[in-house]
Amino acid sequence: DAGVIQSPRHEVTEMGQEVTLRCKPISGHNSLFWYRQTMMRGLELLIYFNNNVPIDDSGMPEDRFSAKMPNASFSTLKIQPSEPRDSAVYFCASINRLVTEAFFGQGTRLTVV
Amino acid sequence: QQQVKQSPQSLIVQKGGISIINCAYENTAFDYFPWYQQFPGKGPALLIAIRPDVSEKKEGRFTISFNKSAKQFSLHIMDSQPGDSATYFCAASTGNQFYFGTGTSLTVIP
Numbered sequence: 182d183a184g185v186i187q188s189p190r191h192e193v194t195e196m197g198q199e200v201t202l203r204c205k206p207i208s209g210h211n212s213l214f215w216y217r218q219t220m221m222r223g224l225e226l227l228i229y230f231n232n233n234v235p236i237d238d239s240g241m242p243e244d245r246f247s248a249k250m251p252n253a254s255f256s257t258l259k260i261q262p263s264e265p266r267d268s269a270v271y272f273c274a275s276i277n278r279l280v281t282e283a284f285f286g287q288g289t290r291l292t293v294v
Numbered sequence: 295q296q297q298v299k300q301s302p303q304s305l306i307v308q309k310g311g312i313s314i315i316n317c318a319y320e321n322t323a324f325d326y327f328p329w330y331q332q333f334p335g336k337g338p339a340l341l342i343a344i345r346p347d348v349s350e351k352k353e354g355r356f357t358i359s360f361n362k363s364a365k366q367f368s369l370h371i372m373d374s375q376p377g378d379s380a381t382y383f384c385a386a387s388t389g390n391q392f393y394f395g396t397g398t399s400l401t402v403i404p
Contacts, residue, residue: 214392222395224383235390272337281326283392285337
């Protein structure tokens with residue numbers, strides 16, 4: 182398996198534009214997480230899905246953020262409209278069924294100018 | 295609210311020295327405590343983990359010490375090497391939720 186795959190690796194966009202981040206979890210993993218990493222706040226959990234169903238989205242900062250998981254092999258995190266304070270590295274992670282390890286993608290570095 | 299509190303934020307250690315990173319938690323429902331290592335441009339990766347039924351776990355130069363009564367756990371890196379320079383995250387888990395600390399940036403000076 183190629184691991185958790187995220188795209189794009191880097192995204193630069195102008196304030197007010199819509200941004201969509203994509204994630205393909207490891208096949209067979211039934212839980213998927215979106216995290217945001219900044220120097221100030223470290224790794225923040227935004228939302229997690231279990232069996233494609235959103236379980237906890239309390240970490241989603243505002244209504245501008247939304248996430249979907251239409252099937253077990255794909256998830257998106259959308260920001261509309263984007264703001265400069267959304268600039269961060271966004272990670273997707275999937276967890277094995279034994280719940281012993283979270284496997285992270287390489288992240289998407291988002292810069293909103 | 296930070297579920298897991300990690301310190302220090304940054305750490306500089308001489309080659310061959312011991313690096314120590316500390317974490318504390320409040321939720322007694324946590325039953326799994328992993329440490330993750332992150333190199334620049336990469337996602338965090340599992341380094342070592344412990345469950346609360348043991349007080350210590352060692353893998354090579356890396357040791358987790360766990361104090362259930364104090365709700366604290368720490369990572370010790372013995373004989374620290376420049377290749378250990380990375381960001382380290384502690385985490386706590388219950389069910390299928392992982393809560394991470396804010397990270398410690400470790401620099402090992404040759």
